[in-house]
Amino acid sequence: MLKKKLALGISTLSLLAVIITGCGSNSTASNSVGNSANTTASNESNPSETVQNSGEKVMAGGTVRVAMSTEPDNLDPYLSAATDTNSMMDNVFDGLFEAGEDSDLVPAIASSYQVSEDGLTYTFILKQGIKFHNGADLTSKDVYYSYAKLSGLNGQEPLSSKFSGIESIDTPDDYSVVIKLKEKNAAFLAANIIAIVPKDYEQQSEKPIGAGPYKFVEYKPGQELVLEKNENFYNKDHTPVIDKVEFKIMPDANAAVLALQSGDIDMIPGISSQGVLQLGDGYTVISGPQNMVQLMALNNSVKPLNDVKVRQAINYAIDKDAIIQTVAEGNGTKLGSNMSPAMKMYYQEGLEDYYKTNVDKAKELLNEAGYPNGFDLAITVPSNYQFHVDTAQVIADQLKKAGINATIKQIEWSSWLEDVYNNAKYEATIVGLTGKLDPQEVLGRYETTYAKNFFKFSNADFDKLISEGKIEINEAKRADLYKQAQTLLTEQAAAVFIMDPNRTVAMKGNLKGFKMYPVQKYDFAEMYYTEQ
Template sequence: MLLFFVSVLLVACSDKGSNEAGEQAAKANKNEEKMGGTVRIAMSTEVDNLDPYQSAATDTMSMMDNVYDGLLDTDEAGELVPAIAESYDISEDGLVYTFKLKENVTFHDGSELTAEDVKYSYEKLAGLSGEEPISSQYEVIEKIEAPSDFEVVITLKEKNSAFLAANIRPILPADYDNHSEKPIGTGPFKFAEYKVGQELRLVKNEDYYNDKKIPNMDEVLFKIMPDPESAILAMQSGEIDVIPGISSQGKEQLGDTIETVSAPQNMVQLMALNNQVEPLNNINVRKAINLAIDKDMIIDMVAEGDGVKLGSNFSPSMQVYYQEGLEDTYQTNIDEAKKLLAEAGYPDGFNLELTVPSDYQFHVDTAQVITEQLAQVGIQVEIKLMEFSTWLEKVYNDAQYESTIIGFTGKLDPYEILRRYVSDYNNNFVQYENEAYDKLIHDALSATDEAEMADIYKQAQTMLAEEAASVFIMDPYRTVAMKKGLQGWKMYPIQKFNLEDLHYTE
């Protein structure tokens, strides 16, 4: 049966003439491509875990995505496309997914990938192997069968509209558990070496099953550089070739020595408020905080204008599901904020701890602006900096915090974005609890009509805004800086590094 793909709609306009010109330019550029070489990429955060089933950091996943492949992948428009799977079929009742695998796919140790590897991986993810589920996305799986070497049949417990997009997760070799030290996947690059705090090195996979995507580059070095200025200086001196996220000021410093690619990230930067700690468990306090914060000022000062203001936990890049107008729910109003604080019993304000991962200067800068803004209503903010690995443990896993600044990365399915606020979601560290919201997300998951599904998700976004679940700030643009002569970097609705397409032209 035919099933629509959950996708991000990116609008582009062109005519026949420009298409022909683009094709000719692409052919000319292809002729200029130089094979081989090394590309050095500056990363602001440390690797949290090389094992893709234990990693929670988006930057780590983006780097290691080049080592692993899933059954499906995504293209630049957010459409799901085949990877290890050659094709798939979904039963009429929406419960049975049958994947036909490509043959001659090999892991980096030379072993052939078969249905048993997929079965092993998904049983591990779903907790069907006797251990706790690694990912709640897979808890919906009832059983997995491998009727032949290249066919996998997955039966769900109930209809789940988000399951198809979950099939981009990496497939691991059966019964191999040393990925934290020596990762083995099927991707276009092989793991070579990792030096803690210094660099991650990947090398070209000459035996990659997709011969059209065998990398041009011989080697990729991810250099750990938490300080943005150090990365810029390293690029100026020729020690770095790519900075995946650079500010306008950084672009000015590098001038015409670089080429850039820029697009919205499908990210939600927010000031997360722990709804279960006082006084943030009071809706009037949360509304007051929203009214005291000037998002336009943050976008201008921190993102230098390169950001889209948000009103809920959803980016307009997901056009089909985005509820317009919520960005104006809390227009800055200091007097009204003070009034709400007084009604809540805090006429003189209160002290608030704001935890921020020190590895992300963008969030640190945002925290500093917010500190000044909240001081206008008597809320005295103490910024608490911690390394991202510690943030993951203390905030993301244990919810031991009052407020924090973080970015929720984009997903290919709206359910994966909005489920973060479902009461029993494992990593609902905002600790938002609302039975009506939970029901909306459950209803969306079982919906079969896209228009109905979109309406439900819009209602959920509105609820988050009206209850001031947190302060939803912006979707900041991501600008990638590359040295002159390096081309091929593409932008996706999720953070993804297409290193197999990179090449030098000079």
């Protein structure tokens, strides 16, 4: 068997965070959905050591009040699809590994692991002495229960496609788990950051219980989600300093800025450039790329979007540079396919200019497709994110020049998840797809058989590339397969891939320790207040 170290890097993503005190940086948070968990965190520092070196003094305890623009879609980590929900509840749950700053898998519940020579069998050794928030010991039985639910080995439908390839799960003792796969899956290891939940506990949607650094206290719909410090957290090097975290549901971005100014909240995890300017001096603002893809998804199964020439025409009619400059105020990276350049090794360069804005070409393609006078197009947008609404408005104006009459339909986020994400009842929609650390999780969203393929994109050549990439162990060959897949998505105009928008976080001046990750994550166990 091949013995692996937990700090093994999956890929190297460079996330440069610019820290500014007072007014300065800019960015926008995007409503986003994810099809899986994330990975990695290392080089963690002890708050007291950090502050001692900087000459500041840590305050013990305290409460962080965070403005969140969206409601949790489900508190159960296996049933939630919203990235914002995962960012909040990630503090409640831990997986075998956890996500971190440098895109490498680092230990959480697992202390070590081995992979067999044929790549089919994974053996995980668990840390001992870990307790769930209800006081129960965490053992291999809980891992079995969790993964049986995810994989469908409990006799039910698999809750995650990433685990449906598990053939068997064995627990030789209380702290060993042996998982055998049906076939090699190069993306499997990265999937093991998903939450481990207590055996036979079926109330996660009402009162979630995990083993993370914070415990669930209460959720009041439309008001707040409250967490409190887990005094018995197993990782003593990562013991929380902050006593309580209160996520305040505030869909109005301007109201959130005013609340931060008045002292009613302490942190806005996604603030616009205008909001930063409105704040003025005395706040900490952190900005960096998100490893996210903002796009206008096109339902490939409805007329006339089932015609590739129509989808290509739409791409030619849209000026992404103008969107980035007007909506993101220049703080975004133009994209040409469903991958951010943050995923350096797997990113196919050059696709961002595949469809250079050309209205005449758009009209020509529409004429060839049988729509010389254009057509009507409904763009469905989650109303609680102004960034997407503004993007839709710019796109609607641009499409008019090609004869496409676009109307904007704003709906609530919960309705978007149900109608668009779950049931593909839409024509076009604008949303942000959260970044992942493995390309399979990013591009697998477009596989014909993927349950949440709300694009309804179906292409045999693409499916073949994704299937081959999933089992290819050679990193260079695997990267080439995913680059080909990106190119095919672009050529087929599966969607309009717009940008990776920067994320900007604003906080009280004495709230410290916030870290930027290559996935959306708010690690409150790393945060603390300093004495003013």
